[in-house]
Amino acid sequence: MPTTGISKTPIQLLHEFGTKTNNLPVYTLEKAEGQAHNPSFSFRVTIGEISCSGDGPSKKIAKHKAAESALNILRGDATLNLPMTEPITRDVSKQTATQAQENPIGSLQELSVQKGWRLPEYFVSQEAGPAHKREFTLSCRVETFVETGSGTSKKVAKRIAAEKLLAKLRSIPTDNLNISLGIVNNTGCTWDKLKNSPGEKINMLKRSPLSIPNTDYVKMLTEVAEEQDIRVSYLDIEELSVNGQFQCLAELSTSPVTVCHGTGLSCGNAHNDAAHNALQYLRIMAGRK
Structure with missing residues (x-):
């Protein structure tokens, strides 16, 4: 049937x-x-x-x-x-x-990816109080905007900071927001540009199996990115994976923005895995007809 x-x-x-x-x-x-x-x-x-x-x-x-x-x-x-x-x-x-x-941390990350901004950055601004009653203050930054949140744990403070920044960004009209961020018709590296690029590194990537052991994929990604005028940044994720490994995200300033996940037994291994996944994605997109 x-x-x-x-x-x-x-x-x-x-x-x-x-x-x-x-x-x-x-x-x-x-x-x-x-x-x-x-x-x-x-x-x-x-x-x-x-x-x-x-x-x-x-x-x-x-x-x-x-x-x-x-x-x-x-x-x-x-x-x-x-x-x-x-x-x-x-x-x-x-x-x-x-x-x-919604989860404000995830929503803020999603908004950043959609707009082509750098991924949100979090850092501890202050720790106060006795050991049994600590209070943490974390700052959340997206491009030039910063908000802070306080709570009895870093997780709570992070969520509050993300929630406040998300509300601020949503309250600003798009045109004013782009002006504040200095964004004026920045198309970045599009997939069409990548497919038609005569660059040596990107064309070598199209032919690479990306399966050679102990390869420094972070270095390889950096070389491809420099040739194609792509900015690469890595965001370490605080939480370990379900398998107990370190996690990170590699963000590429393509248009639209590309974000790839990586895991490993160390932060360096996670970065290398994320770079490997990003290279695989670039190879697929650059080779599409």
Whole structure:
């Protein structure tokens, strides 16, 4: 019996659309946080010029939501005639309800990625009080904007700081915000520029298997980035992965911004893994027809 459209998941529908248009979706793991009993994952899917993310307690659910967001954007184009399925409609309603109870730290990171800004930075400003009743003050910075939060733990202070900065950024009109950040039609390194680049490093990357042991991928990424005028920054994640490893994010100032996740037995290993994932993604995008 043939499978009907109503039983297909957003991942399947997006893959079918990508197959028909010769433009397969690419999924990138952006975040893996939380304890073993309560993990949290974030995936980004890129298909053509569309890039969307999704969060969930498992990798499958996070990819499902990312694909669902991309489909919702594609459905806005009436010429595509994509099917509307009941399960997806219900999931969108659930997602909307979930967004009402958002995690300000994750939302601030998502906003930064969408706008092409550097990822949020957090640092301890002050520690006060006796050992049994400590109070922490953390500062959160995105580009030129800074807010602080205080709490009985670093986690609480971090959340409050992110919440305050997120509210501030959302309250400023986009035009005024771009002026404050000094952003004036900065398109950065687009995928079209990357695909058509005659640069030696990017063309070597297209031919590289990226599978040679003990390779310094951080150095390789730096060389490619310098050639293509891409800024690379690494953000260490405080929480260990579900496997007890260090985590970090590598952010590339492409347009749209690329963020790749990395893990390792040390911070350096995590950086190298994130750089490896970023190089794999650049190779895929630069080689697309």
